[in-house]
Amino acid sequence: MNARFLPYVLIAPVTLFLCLFFLYPFVLVAKQAFSTGAGFTMDNFRDVVSYWKFPISMKNTLLLAAAVVPVQLALALLMATMVNKMKRGRDLVLYVWTIPLGISDLAAGIIWLAIFEQSGFLNSMMHGLGLIDRPVNFLSYQHPGVVFLAIALAEIWRATAIMLVILVAGIGLIPKEYYEAAEVFGASPWKRFTRITLPLLRPSLQTALVLRVILAFEVFAVVAALGGTLFPVLMGETYAYQFDLLNGGAAAAMALIILAISIGFTLIILRLLRVPKGATI
Amino acid sequence: MAVIEIKNVAKRFGNYQALSDINLTIEDQEFMVLLGASGCGKSTLLRIIAGLETASEGEVWIGGKRIDHLPPKDRGIAMVFQNYAVFPHLTVFENIGFGLRMQKLPNDEVTRRVTRVAELMHIDALLKRYSGELSGGQRQRVAVARALAMEPDVILMDEPLSNLDALLRMEMRAELKGVLAESNTTAIYVTHDQVEAMSMADRISVMHQGKIVQAASPIEVYRNPAAEFVAGFIGNPPMNFLTATPAGTGQWQVAGLALDGPQSGAETLNFAIRPEDLRLSEMGMQAKVKIVEPLGAHLLVTCEVDGTLFRAVLDSDLAVKRGDTLTLTPQPDRIRWFDPVSTRAVA
Numbered sequence: 001m002n003a004r005f006l007p008y009v010l011i012a013p014v015t016l017f018l019c020l021f022f023l024y025p026f027v028l029v030a031k032q033a034f035s036t037g038a039g040f041t042m043d044n045f046r047d048v049v050s051y052w053k054f055p056i057s058m059k060n061t062l063l064l065a066a067a068v069v070p071v072q073l074a075l076a077l078l079m080a081t082m083v084n085k086m087k088r089g090r091d092l093v094l095y096v097w098t099i100p101l102g103i104s105d106l107a108a109g110i111i112w113l114a115i116f117e118q119s120g121f122l123n124s125m126m127h128g129l130g131l132i133d134r135p136v137n138f139l140s141y142q143h144p145g146v147v148f149l150a151i152a153l154a155e156i157w158r159a160t161a162i163m164l165v166i167l168v169a170g171i172g173l174i175p176k177e178y179y180e181a182a183e184v185f186g187a188s189p190w191k192r193f194t195r196i197t198l199p200l201l202r203p204s205l206q207t208a209l210v211l212r213v214i215l216a217f218e219v220f221a222v223v224a225a226l227g228g229t230l231f232p233v234l235m236g237e238t239y240a241y242q243f244d245l246l247n248g249g250a251a252a253a254m255a256l257i258i259l260a261i262s263i264g265f266t267l268i269i270l271r272l273l274r275v276p277k278g279a280t281i
Numbered sequence: 282m283a284v285i286e287i288k289n290v291a292k293r294f295g296n297y298q299a300l301s302d303i304n305l306t307i308e309d310q311e312f313m314v315l316l317g318a319s320g321c322g323k324s325t326l327l328r329i330i331a332g333l334e335t336a337s338e339g340e341v342w343i344g345g346k347r348i349d350h351l352p353p354k355d356r357g358i359a360m361v362f363q364n365y366a367v368f369p370h371l372t373v374f375e376n377i378g379f380g381l382r383m384q385k386l387p388n389d390e391v392t393r394r395v396t397r398v399a400e401l402m403h404i405d406a407l408l409k410r411y412s413g414e415l416s417g418g419q420r421q422r423v424a425v426a427r428a429l430a431m432e433p434d435v436i437l438m439d440e441p442l443s444n445l446d447a448l449l450r451m452e453m454r455a456e457l458k459g460v461l462a463e464s465n466t467t468a469i470y471v472t473h474d475q476v477e478a479m480s481m482a483d484r485i486s487v488m489h490q491g492k493i494v495q496a497a498s499p500i501e502v503y504r505n506p507a508a509e510f511v512a513g514f515i516g517n518p519p520m521n522f523l524t525a526t527p528a529g530t531g532q533w534q535v536a537g538l539a540l541d542g543p544q545s546g547a548e549t550l551n552f553a554i555r556p557e558d559l560r561l562s563e564m565g566m567q568a569k570v571k572i573v574e575p576l577g578a579h580l581l582v583t584c585e586v587d588g589t590l591f592r593a594v595l596d597s598d599l600a601v602k603r604g605d606t607l608t609l610t611p612q613p614d615r616i617r618w619f620d621p622v623s624t625r626a627v628a
Contacts, residue, residue: 175364175366177362177363177364177366178366178368180333180360180362180366181360181362181366181368182368182379183332183333183352183353183354184331184332184333184353184354184358184359184360185354185359185379185380185383185427185431186353186354186380186383186384187354187379187383191383195379196368199370200369200370202370275370276370276411278410278411278413278414279369279370279371279411279412279413280369280411280412280413281369281370
């Protein structure tokens with residue numbers, strides 16, 4: 001085989017697969033979003049955006065992402081730094097910390113539902129401690145703050161590890177000599193973190209943040225399990241359009257809006273965490 | 282004034298004794314080289330002085346102040362690392378100024394100092410570049426400049442030239458020596474390269490198996506090695522050894538040659554002579570030539586004397602070939618004697 005063509009031949013199956021099962025459906029969805037049966041139109045977008053639940057679900061999705069992602073980033077950085085300092089048992093700790101990754105997001109939502117629901121663990125515990133006389137329905141419209149908190153907690157519990165594994169790998173790649181040099185030249189542990197670890201971790205931070213932010217805009221099952229209709233999010237609305245209202249065009253439009261937001265944030269993250277021109281990290 | 286005193290320092294890693302009994306005083310502005318094969322503990326000793334490693338026992342004093350409990354930044358030191366450790370995400374300017382920024386010096390002071398050392402190290406044209414855009418030699422210069430910019434009492438260097446190619450190493454050797462002499466700092470320099478050690482050092486500490494075997498000036502270490510290890514380690518090719526048996530008071534028999542030697546009651550001594558201190562003569566040791574290597578300036582002849590490999594450096598005009606028998610005489614004042622049991626030199 002001609003060595004010039006070999007690489008292309010080798011990547012051809014994957015490319016073909018993605019074109020067939022990703023690009024083609026994507027084109028179909030886009031077509032559906034921009035038509036109502038009679039040629040090109042923006043009607044689907046006008047409809048979904050003007051619906052009263054749209055601003056609420058948009059606000060909720062953004063709020064949730066804004067609350068969850070920074071906490072996860074901080075936690076993942078802290079955990080990655082700690083794991084990196086461990087001499088023994090590092091793998092075991094990593095495995096335990098990444099267990100939530102092995103659970104589907106709906107299952108994760110149900111686990112936290114078991115904690116917060118009226119007959120859940122939290123109620124029995126508080127009752128046992130004598131803090132409450134009768135069970136409280138935390139996940140009701142009377143406690144929107146608790147609903148938000150429960151969803152945020154479940155998301156943090158579920159998906160911090162995905163950032164963690166990326167950051168652990170990234171931190172492990174930073175040569176020890178940089179830290180020693182920084183220490184000798186007077187950088188405190190905090191300064192070594194902010195002046196050495198963070199900048200050298202930029203490529204990993206980019207990947208971790210992009211992945212996590214995209215996932216945050218696709219949040220669905222955890223919210224459905226814990227918040228139900230109390231906490232509408234963009235993906236939940238898309239589901240409702242498709243399966244409850246049987247409005248495929250509107251669902252496709254919602255999906256494209258989520259995609260646009262995801263792309264927008266991805267570009268922002270890539271821009272903010274870009275490596276200066278010429279620097280090799 | 283930065284005299285460095287190392288008192289009874291020892292270091293263990295688990296059961297492994299990396300350093301023991303290290304006692305060394307390095308004078309103010311002295312250029313001290315720690316020389317030894319890999320694994321001899323020289324880098325560990327340097328890292329203990331730097332504060333990157335803690336000693337299991339002993340004390341380190343710099344400028345009359347005990348510093349072994351202080352963090353690196355409070356020891357008045359700067360360091361040049363083997364792999365340079367030039368930060369890849371910072372420009373050359375910010376790399377050199379890193380320590381100064383950590384000290385929160387005002388901007389104009391940082392600029393003044395960075396510019397000065399950059400000119401000194403001939404990298405003032407590269408200040409805006411990143412480490413990835415530099416050659417190995419330029420990175421090396423940045424690492425040295427970063428250390429000099431701190432205006433430290435002591436500069437520690439851990440095999441700083443070992444990653445450079447031979448020609449560049451020779452160039453940097455001379456330049457580094459000049460720059461450090463100008464800067465009035467005390468320098469400790471770790472290397473396994475004896476040429477580097479000989480050419481740069483005011484004093485060399487030869488280390489072996491976690492101990493300092495000899496600490497003396499390069500010429501002293503070369504001429505009067507304190508132990509067989511030093512004699513066999515320093516010099517290229519190293520010293521020749523032969524077993525000597527007593528032949529009367531102060532007389533020793535070496536490969537059929539009677540030589541004046543120390544008055545010692547030992548049953549045997551090891552006779553040692555440098556290859557370049559051998560002369561062809563009528564009377565002497567019979568040496569059967571095994572290999573002849575013409576090196577231009579001279580001829581390196583490996584022969585067999587008394588069943589032992591023996592090297593001689595001879596005039597390059599000599600017509601010597603494999604299988605010849607030479608008669609070699611050692612220059613009397615260059616002969617050294619070692620006790621085979623203690624391996625120490627015997628006078």
